[in-house]
Each structure stands twice: as structure tokens, then as C-alpha cells.
Amino acid sequence: METKSSPWKKIAAIIAAILLITGIALIFMLPAPQTRHYPKRIEVRFWHMWTGEWASVVDNIAQEYNRNQTKYEVVPLSVPSSAADTKFLLAVSGGNPPDLMAQWNPVIPSWADKKLLTPLDEMMTPAEWKEFQNTAYPVAKKIGIYKGKLYGVTTGTNVWALYYNPKHLREAGLDPNKFPKTLEELMKWGDKLNRYDKRGNLVRMGFLPGWLAEYAPIFDGGFYDFKSNKLTLNSPQNLRALTFLVDARKKIGYNNVVRFESGLLSSSNGSGDWPFIKDFYSIALDGQWRVEEIRKLAEDTKKNGGPWDFEYGTAPVPPPTGGKSAAGFADGNFLVIPRGAKQARGAWEFIKFWSGIEKPERAAKFYTWGGWMPINAKVANAPAYQKYVRENPQFKTFLDLMPSENLEPSPPVSYQIFLVDRIGRTDDFATRGSLTPEQALKTLEHDIAAEQARRKEYRYDVN
Amino acid sequence: MKKRSAKTIRNLTGYAFIAPWLIGFLVFTAGPFIASIFLSFTRYDIISTPVWVGAANYKELLTGDPIFWKSLLVTFKYAAVAIPSGIIAGVALALLLNMELKGISVYRTIFFIPSIVPVVATSVVFVWILNPNSGLVNSILLRFGIMGPNWLQDKNWALWSLIFMSLWGVGGSMIIYLAGLKDIPIQLYEAAMIDGANAWQRARHITIPMLTPIIFFNLVMGTIGAFGTFTQAFVMTQGGPEDSTMFYSLYLFNRAWRYLDMGYASAMAWILFVIIMIFTGIIMKSHRKWVHYGN
Numbered sequence: 167m168e169t170k171s172s173p174w175k176k177i178a179a180i181i182a183a184i185l186l187i188t189g190i191a192l193i194f195m196l197p198a199p200q201t202r203h204y205p206k207r208i209e210v211r212f213w214h215m216w217t218g219e220w221a222s223v224v225d226n227i228a229q230e231y232n233r234n235q236t237k238y239e240v241v242p243l244s245v246p247s248s249a250a251d252t253k254f255l256l257a258v259s260g261g262n263p264p265d266l267m268a269q270w271n272p273v274i275p276s277w278a279d280k281k282l283l284t285p286l287d288e289m290m291t292p293a294e295w296k297e298f299q300n301t302a303y304p305v306a307k308k309i310g311i312y313k314g315k316l317y318g319v320t321t322g323t324n325v326w327a328l329y330y331n332p333k334h335l336r337e338a339g340l341d342p343n344k345f346p347k348t349l350e351e352l353m354k355w356g357d358k359l360n361r362y363d364k365r366g367n368l369v370r371m372g373f374l375p376g377w378l379a380e381y382a383p384i385f386d387g388g389f390y391d392f393k394s395n396k397l398t399l400n401s402p403q404n405l406r407a408l409t410f411l412v413d414a415r416k417k418i419g420y421n422n423v424v425r426f427e428s429g430l431l432s433s434s435n436g437s438g439d440w441p442f443i444k445d446f447y448s449i450a451l452d453g454q455w456r457v458e459e460i461r462k463l464a465e466d467t468k469k470n471g472g473p474w475d476f477e478y479g480t481a482p483v484p485p486p487t488g489g490k491s492a493a494g495f496a497d498g499n500f501l502v503i504p505r506g507a508k509q510a511r512g513a514w515e516f517i518k519f520w521s522g523i524e525k526p527e528r529a530a531k532f533y534t535w536g537g538w539m540p541i542n543a544k545v546a547n548a549p550a551y552q553k554y555v556r557e558n559p560q561f562k563t564f565l566d567l568m569p570s571e572n573l574e575p576s577p578p579v580s581y582q583i584f585l586v587d588r589i590g591r592t593d594d595f596a597t598r599g600s601l602t603p604e605q606a607l608k609t610l611e612h613d614i615a616a617e618q619a620r621r622k623e624y625r626y627d628v629n
Numbered sequence: 630m631k632k633r634s635a636k637t638i639r640n641l642t643g644y645a646f647i648a649p650w651l652i653g654f655l656v657f658t659a660g661p662f663i664a665s666i667f668l669s670f671t672r673y674d675i676i677s678t679p680v681w682v683g684a685a686n687y688k689e690l691l692t693g694d695p696i697f698w699k700s701l702l703v704t705f706k707y708a709a710v711a712i713p714s715g716i717i718a719g720v721a722l723a724l725l726l727n728m729e730l731k732g733i734s735v736y737r738t739i740f741f742i743p744s745i746v747p748v749v750a751t752s753v754v755f756v757w758i759l760n761p762n763s764g765l766v767n768s769i770l771l772r773f774g775i776m777g778p779n780w781l782q783d784k785n786w787a788l789w790s791l792i793f794m795s796l797w798g799v800g801g802s803m804i805i806y807l808a809g810l811k812d813i814p815i816q817l818y819e820a821a822m823i824d825g826a827n828a829w830q831r832a833r834h835i836t837i838p839m840l841t842p843i844i845f846f847n848l849v850m851g852t853i854g855a856f857g858t859f860t861q862a863f864v865m866t867q868g869g870p871e872d873s874t875m876f877y878s879l880y881l882f883n884r885a886w887r888y889l890d891m892g893y894a895s896a897m898a899w900i901l902f903v904i905i906m907i908f909t910g911i912i913m914k915s916h917r918k919w920v921h922y923g924n
């Protein structure tokens with residue numbers, strides 16, 4: 167059955183076909199998004215999760231490396247952080263992993279356990295490995311080593327300390343130069359610094375102690391004994407820490423705290439929206455990267471002709487009676503080489519270059535570009551790094567924490583993400599008052615024991 | 630002979646044209662679907678070869694995993710409220726937008742637009758709208774002297790917030806109801822009016838019964854959709870506070886991609902599949918009693 171089609175339809179069909187063909191042709195004609203600067207060299211494919219300004223810093227480090235030698239070209243690729251782990255896993259299982267990846271999620275134990283990562287100590291000479299063990303900061307080893315093997319080299323550890331606003335302190339009659347030496351005293355300062363509006367809503371928080379993973383080590387607790395390699399979930403110290411956090415929230419009123427916190431702009435928006443800088447906190451716990459962010463913000467504001475009179479100081483979290491000083495949670499950025507990486511050697515050379523395992527004086531500069539904590543004292547003492555600390559005196563508080571044995575990353579067990587999630591739930595249920603601190607820690611212990619039993623049944627690793 | 634080969638060629642041509650879809654379906658949908666039956670009886674972490682563990686995943690889920698039950702309850706609660714309220718809101722809106730007013734198509738468009746906005750974008754916007762301090766909802770409530778709740782941060786309100794948000798996308802089903810309304814023969818109303826039926830009687834005895842096939846369709850689709858709710862919770866609450874928005878699919882996702890427990894997640898997927906099949910089956914079975922096809 168033939169129907170007479172209108173000429174317009176024919177014309178439309180022809181135009182559509184031409185457009186389609188042109189479109190497809192264009193796709194092939196467009197240049198590849200990543201252009202190589204040194205096409206004759208061996209390509210080292212490097213995935214990371216930084217974006218914006220941070221991505222530029224990483225690009226610059228890669229370029230510096232590429233200029234510094236003639237064999238390899240490190241080609242960085244920013245992968246969206248929400249999909250990075252999945253992409254990595256699929257790439258490894260598909261047999262086409264990148265040569266190097268920068269990570270900050272707690273993945274080393276589980277990935278190492280699944281044999282996805284190259285043991286980096288095997289890439290080192292015995293002398294290098296010995297040197298690494300002797301010089302790397304304890305926290306860098308805790309993050310990077312799993313079951314005696316090194317899987318990740320930290321290029322920036324994150325540590326937390328207190329930022330305080332001296333103006334607020336002086337207004338409340340407190341002397342910034344006599345910052346509290348005990349947590350109990352700090353809490354009293356916090357009370358004096360709280361400000362409420364007429365309706366009784368909190369408008370400025372003096373000090374609110376944060377989360378359990380940070381405070382457990384400060385109370386001489388923590389979730390893992392790195393000496394005996396055992397979990398320590400429901401310890402009296404952890405209970406003390408959790409009780410302390412719960413009490414602090416109870417005092418202000420849980421709803422008040424939530425209302426106050428959710429009214430703040432997201433601090434991940436950038437330094438300009440950080441509630442501390444916006445005067446919503448007088449004393450706030452935060453990571454060392456804020457120092458660099460504030461420095462950049464000040465620089466930009468001045469450049470744009472704006473006034474800049476923001477004043478701040480930093481101090482370590484003072485321990486409670488019977489607690490530990492220079493303690494707290496730590497995590498960091500680290501570099502891993504997937505198993506099956508085609509250019510593992512090139513990736514390793516770049517790791518040495520960036521981290522400062524080789525020539526720490528040269529690498530110190532890279533750490534200052536990102537305001538990152540060094541991997542060892544050699545980098546920290548290098549002139550470039552010291553200059554940075556002199557220019558940003560607030561940074562010293564964080565740097566002084568680095569040699570501490572009391573910094574605790576997430577426990578290196580093969581089900582680390584599961585455990586981290588469960589610790590988060592413990593925190594959530596207790597600080598919201600649904601479970602008492604005792605019940606919350608008991609639940610945590612029970613849940614983890616159940617998971618271990620299941621893993622045993624499945625013949626997985628339970629450590 | 631010649632005829633048959635011509636037919637074969639025609640068939641082959643047809644298959645060749647649908648091949649891109651067919652191959653995609655077989656490789657990316659049917660294949661994993663069937664593989665997941667096997668995987669649900671294994672421990673599997675994507676990277677290593679699956680290891681047979683028998684019914685251990687199912688046993689653990691049903692007897693040893695409180696979050697599994699919690700996530701199921703959350704999903705049931707959501708479905709039980711969001712589906713009926715979606716239908717009521719959809720029908721009500723369609724009735725309103727079925728009126729012959731000047732510029733009615735503009736109103737229809739306005740109500741339809743939210744349903745074409747991606748859920749991720751809607752979710753991000755709603756995080757702001759529901760902000761307890763500066764959000765639109767609480768600001769309006771405050772004008773009436775009401776201190777609004779901490780919507781997404783309060784375990785008693787978080788799920789309700791997501792249900793409330795689900796009504797935002799009701800425009801999609803509304804447009805189908807509207808088409809259904811347009812399809813109701815005018816003579817039915819005329820006859821009813823001659824018989825002296827008032828507006829309510831006409832709605833009760835003509836409009837609603839004649840709409841039941843559409844309601845039925847939306848009920849089935851809504852049920853399947855509600856059990857698969859994921860994005861809102863993933864973007865807005867990550868299952869919190871205190872697991873109050875831990876939807877089944879979100880927990881499944883966490884098991885699969887956060888804990889690399891693909892075997893376990895596959896078992897979860899199959900349990901969900903069975904649940905959805907049961908519910909759809911019940912709805913299908915019941916439809917003879919309440920769905921009218923007008924003949």
C-alpha cells in the first residue's frame with residue numbers, strides 16, 4: 167500500500183539526515199579533550215578527584231614533574247568524586263586501570279584486601295623502605311600501611327584543631343593569649359561566648375565539640391589499637407568521649423543546635439561561606455586547609471579592593487582531665503597505584519617526586535601550593551615549607567600535631583567503610599538522644615561483631 | 630520459497646533496525662537481571678570471582694540485619710502515603726485544570742513543568758526550601774506565628790518532607806488524568822444532567838469511575854516507582870537522620886557500591902522484585918472490582 171508522502175516530509179527527512187551525519191562527523195573531528203604535551207613520552211594516567219582551584223594545583227605539580235624529567239608524561243584527569251570509586255573499581259576489574267590515583271576516601275584496607283592495589287614497599291629499594299619507616303610521620307604510616315605493607319603515600323594529611331576569633335574572645339572578657347589548657351575550661355569559654363537573640367534562638371555558637379571519631383582519641387580512646395591490631399569499640403574512654411559530646415548538645419538543646427547549624431551556609435561552598443569566617447562561631451574545630459583558604463580569600467578580597475580585617479588564631483584541642491594532648495582524628499590525600507597499572511614504575515617515580523620521598527626540599531613547595539601537611543619532618547623543615555609557616559603562623563598549630571602518635575585515622579580493617587558508617591550512626595543516635603551513649607556503643611559493638619561473624623561465614627578477612 | 634525468503638528478509642530488516650535497542654537490552658538489562666539471580670547466592674565484590682554461599686545472603690537479610698527491616702518499613706510507609714496522596718493530588722489538579730478557562734493551557738504547563746525537572750535538581754532546591762532557618766516553608770509558617778520543624782534533620786519529619794516533596798512531581802500523572810478526563814464522553818454528563826444529577830453526583834458516578842483505568846495505571850506505576858525511591862534520599866538525607874529515610878534502594882546501593890557486597894545487594898534486589906510483583910499482582914487482581922472500562 168503506497169501512500170503519497172508530501173514533499174515537505176521528504177525535505178524534512180533529508181535535512182534531518184544531513185544534520186545527523188554532520189553531527190556524527192563532528193564528533194570524530196573534534197579534538198580529544200586531553201591533549202598531550204609530550205606525545206613521545208610514556209603516558210602515566212593519573213586520576214584524582216580535585217576540581218576548580220585545587221585541580222589547577224594538581225595540574226601544576228604534574229607539569230612540574232613533566233618538565234623535570236624526559237621519560238614520562240603524567241596526564242592528570244579529574245574524576246567526579248561521587249563516581250570516582252565506582253569508576254576505579256570498574257576500570258580495575260575491566261583490566262584497564264589508571265596508572266595512579268589520588269584518593270581521600272577510606273579505601274586502602276578494603277582495596278588492598280581485594281588485591282586492587284600495588285604494594286608500594288615492593289617498588290622501593292630496601293634502603294628506601296627503611297628510610298620511609300624511619301622518617302614518615304606516624305599518622306602517614308597509619309593511613310598508608312595495611313597489614314605491614316605500604317599501599318598509599320600521603321601527600322596531605324588532614325588534621326583538626328581549633329580556630330578562634332580573638333575579637334569575640336576579648337568582647338567576652340577572655341584573653342586569647344591564655345587559651346584554655348583543658349577541655350573543661352574550653353567548655354566554660356564556649357558558654358560565655360554563646361549569643362542568643364530575643365526569642366532565645368542561638369545566633370552565635372561559642373564552641374560546640376564535634377564528632378566522636380575526633381574526640382575519642384582526645385579522651386585516650388579511639389576505635390583501634392594500632393599496636394595489637396585490635397578494634398576497641400566499646401571502651402570506657404570512648405564512652406566518656408561520647409557522653410561528653412551528648413552532654414554538650416543536651417546543654418544547648420538538640421533542636422537549637424540543629425536549627426542553628428542548618429541555618430548556616432554550607433561550609434563546603436568555599437571559604438567565604440565558612441560559618442567561622444561569617445562570625446557564627448567563636449571557636450570552631452576545623453582542618454588545616456582553612457588556613458590556606460583564608461589566605462587566598464584575604465588575597466582575593468584585597469585584590470578586589472575590599473577591606474580585610476578578619477583576625478583569627480589557632481590552638482590544639484586541649485585534652486580533658488585524663489585525656490591525651492595532640493590527639494584526634496586524621497585522614498588525608500594519598501596516592502595509590504592500582505594492580506595491573508601499565509606504567510606502575512612511572513607512577514611510582516611521580517609519587518616520589520610529589521611526596522618528597524625523593525628530594526624533600528623540592529617537594530616542600532608542592533605542599534605549600536595546597537596548604538598540605540607534609541609526609542615527614544624533612545619536608546616540614548625544608549626552607550620552602552618553613553617560609554610558608556612563617557607567612558601563615560596559624561598553620562604551625564597543625565604542623566606541630568604531625569609528629570604525634572595520638573592521631574588516629576579510621577581503623578584499617580577490610581570493612582573500613584562499613585565500620586566508619588556504623589561509627590557515624592553511633593554518633594548520630596547518641597547525640598540526638600535516641601540512644602544513651604552506653605546503648606549506642608553497645609549497638610556498635612554488636613553490629614560489628616555480627617558483620618565479623620558474617621564475614622567469617624563467607625570466609626572473608628575479618629581483621 | 631521465494632515468498633518465505635522475502636518474509637525472512639523483511640523480518641531480519643526489522644530486527645536489524647531494533648538491534649541497537651535489543652542488544653542494549655540484552656547486554657545491560659536482561660543479562661545483569663538474570664546474572665543477579667546467581668549472584669544473590671554468592672559473595673561477590675565485583676573484582677574477584679563470585680563464591681557460592683548458598684542462601685546465606687537471604688538468611689542474613691531476613692534474620693540478622695535490622696537495617697534491612699528498617700529500610701523496608703521506611704519504604705512501605707513512604708509508598709502507603711505517597712501513592713494515595715499522589716493520586717488524590719493528581720486527580721484533583723486534573724479536575725481543576727479541566728475547566729474551560731482563558732489561559733488554562735498556561736496553568737497546565739505551569740503544573741506540568743516540575744515533573745520534567747530532574748529529581749536531583751528538585752532535591753537540591755528542596756534542601757533549601759526546607760531549611761529550618763532560612764527556608765521558604767518555615768519563613769511562611771513563621772508569618773503565621775508557627776515555628777516550623779527541622780524538616781530534614783528531624784527523624785520524625787524527614788520522611789514526611791520527602792513525601793511532601795513527592796507531590797511536587799505530580800504534574801506527570803496529572804497530565805495523564807487530564808487526557809483521561811478529556812476522553813469521557815460528553816453525552817454521559819448530558820444524560821446525567823437531564824436526570825437531574827448535581828455536580829457531586831456527576832463526579833462521583835461518572836468522572837471517577839470513568840477515570841479508574843487511568844488511576845489503575847498510575848497506581849501500578851506509582852507502586853513500582855515508590856518501591857524504587859532512591860535519588861531524593863541519596864541527595865538530601867543519605868538515609869538519615871537515624872535511618873528515618875533509609876529507603877530500601879538506598880540501602881541496596883550502599884551495600885552494593887559502598888561495601889562492595891554485590892551478592893548481598895543482589896539478594897536484596899530479588900526480595901524487592903518479589904515484593905513489587907506481589908503488590909502489582911494484588912492490584913491487578915483487584916482491578917476487576919473497581920476499574921470500569923465504560924463498556
